[in-house]
Each structure stands twice: as C-alpha cells, then as structure tokens.
Amino acid sequence: MIQLFHVSKWYQKDVPALQDTNILIPKGEFVFITGASGAGKSTLLKLLFGDERPTSGQILVHGRNIARLSKSKIPTLRREIGVVFQDFKLLSSRNVFDNVALALEVLGMPRREIGRRVFSMLKRLGIHHKMRANPLTLSGGEQQRVAIARALVNEPLIVLADEPTGSLDQEVSEHIMNIFSDVNARGTTVVVATHNLDMVKTMGRSPP
Amino acid sequence: MRRFISSLFRALGNLRQSWVVSTITTAIISICLFLVGGYILMIHNIDNIMENMQGDVRVTIYLRDGFPMSDTNFLQDRLTGLAEVESVTYTSKSDALVEFRSMLGNDEDLLEGMDEIPLPASLRLTPKPEYRTSEGIHSILGKIGDDSLVEDIQYGEDWLGRLEKVLVVLNTGAVVLGGILSLAAIFIIANTIKLTVLARRDELEIMRLVGATEAFIRTPFLIEGLIQGLTGAIFSLGFLVLLHKFVVKGLAATVFDIIGIRSLEFLSTNIMIAILLSGMFLGGIGSIASVGRFSR
Ligand SMILES: Nc1ncnc2c1ncn2[C@@H]1O[C@H](COP(=O)(O)OP(=O)(O)O)[C@@H](O)[C@H]1O
Ligand SMILES: [Mg+2]
Numbered sequence: 001m002i003q004l005f006h007v008s009k010w011y012q013k014d015v016p017a018l019q020d021t022n023i024l025i026p027k028g029e030f031v032f033i034t035g036a037s038g039a040g041k042s043t044l045l046k047l048l049f050g051d052e053r054p055t056s057g058q059i060l061v062h063g064r065n066i067a068r069l070s071k072s073k074i075p076t077l078r079r080e081i082g083v084v085f086q087d088f089k090l091l092s093s094r095n096v097f098d099n100v101a102l103a104l105e106v107l108g109m110p111r112r113e114i115g116r117r118v119f120s121m122l123k124r125l126g127i128h129h130k131m132r133a134n135p136l137t138l139s140g141g142e143q144q145r146v147a148i149a150r151a152l153v154n155e156p157l158i159v160l161a162d163e164p165t166g167s168l169d170q171e172v173s174e175h176i177m178n179i180f181s182d183v184n185a186r187g188t189t190v191v192v193a194t195h196n197l198d199m200v201k202t203m204g205r206s207p208p
Numbered sequence: 209m210r211r212f213i214s215s216l217f218r219a220l221g222n223l224r225q226s227w228v229v230s231t232i233t234t235a236i237i238s239i240c241l242f243l244v245g246g247y248i249l250m251i252h253n254i255d256n257i258m259e260n261m262q263g264d265v266r267v268t269i270y271l272r273d274g275f276p277m278s279d280t281n282f283l284q285d286r287l288t289g290l291a292e293v294e295s296v297t298y299t300s301k302s303d304a305l306v307e308f309r310s311m312l313g314n315d316e317d318l319l320e321g322m323d324e325i326p327l328p329a330s331l332r333l334t335p336k337p338e339y340r341t342s343e344g345i346h347s348i349l350g351k352i353g354d355d356s357l358v359e360d361i362q363y364g365e366d367w368l369g370r371l372e373k374v375l376v377v378l379n380t381g382a383v384v385l386g387g388i389l390s391l392a393a394i395f396i397i398a399n400t401i402k403l404t405v406l407a408r409r410d411e412l413e414i415m416r417l418v419g420a421t422e423a424f425i426r427t428p429f430l431i432e433g434l435i436q437g438l439t440g441a442i443f444s445l446g447f448l449v450l451l452h453k454f455v456v457k458g459l460a461a462t463v464f465d466i467i468g469i470r471s472l473e474f475l476s477t478n479i480m481i482a483i484l485l486s487g488m489f490l491g492g493i494g495s496i497a498s499v500g501r502f503s504r
Contacts, residue, residue: 049417071422078419091411093225106420108211150418 001027002048002158002189007057007067009043017043021057025191027157030184032200033193041193045160048191049081050074062157079107082151082159086166088143090135090150096122097131100150107154121153122146125179141172148179158189165199177203212427219431226404230436233400237440237490238447240393244386245448245475245483251382252479253472258375265340267333267348270359279357284331292339292348299330328359342369390490397494401433405498429495437491441484448475 002025009018017040025031033041046052047059050069059067066077090099097118104114122128125145127138135143144164151159161180165173177192177199184190194200223230269287271280280298287296299307304327335344345363352358405412415425456472475483 075416075419075421078417083417089410089414089417091414093411102414103418105214106415106418106424108214108424154418 001025001060001062002191003058003060004044004047005058005060007047007054007059009040009047009052010055016055018047018054025189027189028184028187030181030190031192032203033191034195034197034200037195039195041195042162045083045162045191045193048158048160049083050077075106079154080157082148082154082156084144084147084151084159084161084164086163088135088140088147090143090146092134092136094135095132096127096135096138096146099135099146100153103150103153117153118149121149125149139172140168141175144168144172144176145179148176148183152183152188156188158191159183161190161192163194164192165194165196173199174202215424215427216431219428219435222404222408222428223432223435226407229400229404229407230432233397233404233491233494234436234440234443236396236400237393237437237487238443240389240396240490241441241444241483241487242447244389244486245444245479246451247382247385248479249448249452249475251378252475254378255375256473258371261371265335265345265363267335267345267361267363269331269333269352269361270328271330271357272359273328275357280329280331283355283357287331287333287352290348290351292335292344292351294334294336296331296333299332301327301329304329341372390486393490394493394497397433397490398497401429401495402498404432405429426496426499429499430492433491433493433495434488435491437487437489437494438484439487440491441487444487445480445483 002023004021004023007018007021008016010016021040021044023044033044035041043052047054048061048066050066053069054067057067058065061077062080064077069077091102094102100118100121101114104117109117119128119131122131125148127142127145127149130138130142135146138146148164159180164180165176168176180190180192181203269283284296284298287293308327333348335348338344339348349361349363352361412425452472452474459472
C-alpha cells in the first residue's frame with residue numbers, strides 16, 4: 001500500500017512541482033498517473049523510490065514512512081521497488097544478461113542463483129535468446145523488456161514505470177503494457193506515469 | 209569474506225576495463241613517492257656523512273713546554289673525569305713529529321737538515337657523541353678553564369656551526385617537501401580517480417537505483433585505489449634502487465674517501481615500509497574522496 005498525505009514538493013521557490021497531494025494506492029492495484037508534461041508525474045514517482053524527498057507531507061510505503069528516510073535506509077526501500085524509465089537506462093558496458101544480473105549482484109546473491117533467476121526472467125519476457133547481446137544492438141521494445149526484467153528480477157512488491165512506452169511505437173507499446181498487466185496479475189502493485197490518455201483509455205479498468 | 213572476494217573481483221574487472229586511467233593514476237603515485245623517497249634517500253645519506261664528520265669533532269689542547277709530566281697527567285685525569293668527555297689522549301712532542309712525518313709521506317725529505325721541529329705536545333679530547341655540537345664544545349671549553357699549562361686550544365668551531373645549520377635546513381626541507389608533495393599527490397590522484405568515477409557514473413546511478421548500498425558501491429573503488437597505490441609505491445622503490453645504484457656507480461671511490469664513507473646507504477626497511485603504506489594511503493584516500501563527491 002502506498003499513501004501520500006498532504007505531500008508538496010518545491011524544487012524552486014516560485015512554483016511547486018506537487019502541492020498538497022493526497023493519494024492512496026491499495027496493494028496489488030494497477031494505477032495510471034496522467035497529466036500534461038510538467039504536471040509532476042515523474043516527481044511523484046521519484047518521491048516513491050526515494051530519489052527525491054518531499055518538501056512537506058508524509059509518504060507511507062508498506063506502512064513505512066519514507067518522507068524522512070535516512071540515506072542508509074534507501075537501498076532497503078529500493079529493493080522492494082522496481083523502476084522502469086522511458087530511456088531504459090541500460091549499461092552499454094554490460095550485455096543483456098549482466099544488466100539484469102546487476103539487480104541481484106547488489107543483494108550479494110550467489111552467482112548460480114543469479115544465473116538461474118536472470119535466465120528465467122529473460123525467458124518469461126521472451127528475450128533470453130538475446131542475453132549475450134549488447135543492449136545497444138536491440139530494438140527499443142527489446143531494450144525496454146530488458147529494463148523490465150531488471151526491475152522484476154528481485155521480485156519487488158511495487159513496480160514504478162515513468163513513460164515506459166514514450167519512445168516506442170503503438171504495437172510495441174501494447175506489448176509492453178500487456179507485460180505490466182501480467183506482472184500486476186501476479187500480485188505486484190504497478191504504477192505507470194504517462195501523458196498518453198489514449199493508452200489509459202484502451203487499458204481501461206477491468207471490472208472487479 | 210565472500211563479499212570481500214566479490215568486491216576484489218569487481219575491482220580487478222574495473223581496473224582492466226579502465227586500464228588507461230588506472231595506469232596514469234599508478235604512474236602519478238609512483239612519481240610522487242619517487243620524489244619524496246629520493247629526497248629522503250639524499251637526506252639520509254647527507255645525514256650519514258655529517259655524522260661521520262661529527263665523529264671527527266675533537267678538541268686539541270696544545271701544551272706549553274717546561275712543565276713536569278705530572279702536571280700534564282693531572283690535567284688529563286681532570287678532563288677525562290668531565291661528564292661531556294669520552295676520552296683524552298696524550299700526544300708527546302716526538303709522537304707529534306712522527307705523525308707529522310707520516311702525514312708528509314713521500315715528501316718526508318722536506319724535513320732533511322732540520323734538527324729540531326718545534327711541534328708542541330698536546331692532549332686530544334674526544335667529546336661524547338651528544339656533546340659533538342658547538343654548544344657541547346663550548347661547555348667543555350668552559351670547564352677546561354684557565355690553566356697555565358694550556359698554550360692554545362683548537363677545534364673546528366666554524367664548520368661545526370655551519371654543519372648544524374645545514375642539517376636543520378635539510379631536515380625541515382624534507383618535512384616541508386614531503387608535505388607539499390603528498391598534498392599534490394592526493395589532489396592529482398583524487399582528480400584522476402574522479403575520471404574513472406565519471407566514466408562509470410551511469411553504472412553508479414543504476415546500482416543505486418536497484419538498491420546497492422554505499423559500501424557495495426565504494427568498496428571496489430577503495431580496493432582499486434589501494435592496489436594502484438601499492439603498485440605505484442613498488443615501482444617508485446624500484447626506481448629508487450636504480451637511482452641509488454646509478455649514483456653509487458657514478459661517484460668514484462676517491463669521492464667516498466674524501467667524504468669519509470664507504471658507500472651510499474639505501475633506505476632503511478622502515479622507510480621502505482612507510483613508502484608502501486603511503487602509496488596505499490594516497491590511493492585509498494584519493495578514491496574515497498572522488499567517489500564521495502558523487503554520492504547523494
Ligand atoms: N530536478 C529539478 N529541479 C528543478 N525543477 C524540476 C526538477 N525536476 C522537475 N522539475 C520541475 O517540476 C515540475 C514537474 O516536473 P516533472 O515531475 O518532471 O513533471 P512530468 O513528469 O509530469 O512531466 C516541472 O515544472 C519541472 O520543470
Ligand atoms: Mg516526466
């Protein structure tokens with residue numbers, strides 16, 4: 001569960017990026033955050049994974065108040081949250097497999113276990129045949145699947161995606177969104193920020 | 209332990225990946241330590257030569273003719289009893305002549321035809337090592353006092369005082385130069401390592417994104433710094449050995465004779481260990497400083 005109470009974020013003195021925001025996202029929910037460019041969508045996500053701190057207000061993630069989280073507690077928070085970006089943020093110095101493995105290496109997991117988990121995640125997303133490739137040689141859709149694999153491989157409770165289909169064409173975007181639906185169907189809370197209202201309409205809210 | 213080994217492997221991987229910058233860092237550490245080490249080596253040997261010369265510090269008391277031997281013995285005993293004095297030897301007039309002749313060596317025939325050479329007898333006083341300073345000599349002179357037996361007193365006051373000043377300057381120089389070079393080294397090394405960190409900024413960002421702790425991120429950098437520092441220090445010691453050999457070879461044996469030493473010494477084991485540790489310290493501090501700047 002994610003809760004925001006009267007959260008404001010001011011980067012500069014004159015205009016707030018977020019002002020007195022109250023949100024409740026139940027566990028296991030699939031939520032879109034929409035709004036025009038500059039509305040504060042990215043800022044909201046950054047607050048949730050501890051990349052920025054709110055100027056005021058409280059943020060609860062799984063009952064833990066992260067508004068004033070100390071620097072040393074941030075890694076623990078991030079291990080419970082997978083994050084996906086529009087620009088993928090893959091490392092060109094590592095191949096596909098090693099990009100995904102990084103998320104498990106930082107946990108100090110043994111290599112065998114890492115190999116097993118990374119491979120099964122790549123297979124689930126249908127890119128295991130490209131695991132030795134340099135990410136830069138992949139198509140946009142494939143790169144985003146690698147990034148999603150990295151976000152999911154340590155089995156986070158929450159996945160945050162900031163314009164995950166912003167640089168992809170229609171067909172590929174639908175595939176990516178189907179992956180998020182599937183992730184959500186397995187019980188993970190998914191929060192997707194997008195300025196693309198059409199996508200939100202197509203996805204719709206499935207009746208309970 | 210497994211964590212350390214994995215950090216070590218990551219560090220080695222990074223060193224291989226960014227070998228150009230790593231080599232530059234290592235070379236800079238090596239040059240800085242070579243300069244400091246070379247200066248210490250020079251000071252160490254100059255100190256040595258000086259000490260050798262200080263060993264020669266003696267006070268020669270020339271004695272008047274015509275006093276009974278018992279007076280001389282009495283004076284010798286009194287001086288030997290002084291706290292500052294190590295030994296007092298008596299040189300008779302004939303001893304002095306023999307010494308003078310042997311000093312002339314092949315030119316001894318110069319003395320041919322001279323019946324009597326008016327060389328005075330003397331007492332030669334060697335101060336204890338801690339009193340072989342101009343201050344020490346002066347306190348001894350005060351205690352010799354006025355004695356009608358004493359004709360003249362000679363000692364190397366002039367060069368002794370100058371020697372002491374030179375030693376002070378050299379030792380201060382070592383500390384100052386060492387300090388400046390170390391600061392410059394830390395600065396240069398921090399900036400060089402910053403290049404590696406900059407080159408890997410994306411990697412650091414993503415590691416933080418997926419929940420890496422600061423320790424996980426920084427340990428490999430620290431290990432890299434320590435390895436670079438140690439390697440640089442080993443190279444600097446190697447170059448110092450070469451420098452030492454080269455200078456010893458370059459200086460002819462006659463030069464050593466003149467300055468009164470057999471050869472030039474190399475650095476002591478303690479100093480060599482200190483240089484190795486300094487290398488690791490410089491590399492470690494440099495990397496911690498540069499990674500720290502990119503954390504938030
Ligand atoms: N790091 C920052 N420093 C200063 N202003 C920022 C920063 N990040 C975002 N902003 C500002 O905050 C507002 C919200 O930005 P953002 O959260 O990126 O919106 P969105 O993702 O909806 O486009 C914008 O006006 C933007 O200029
Ligand atoms: Mg945005």
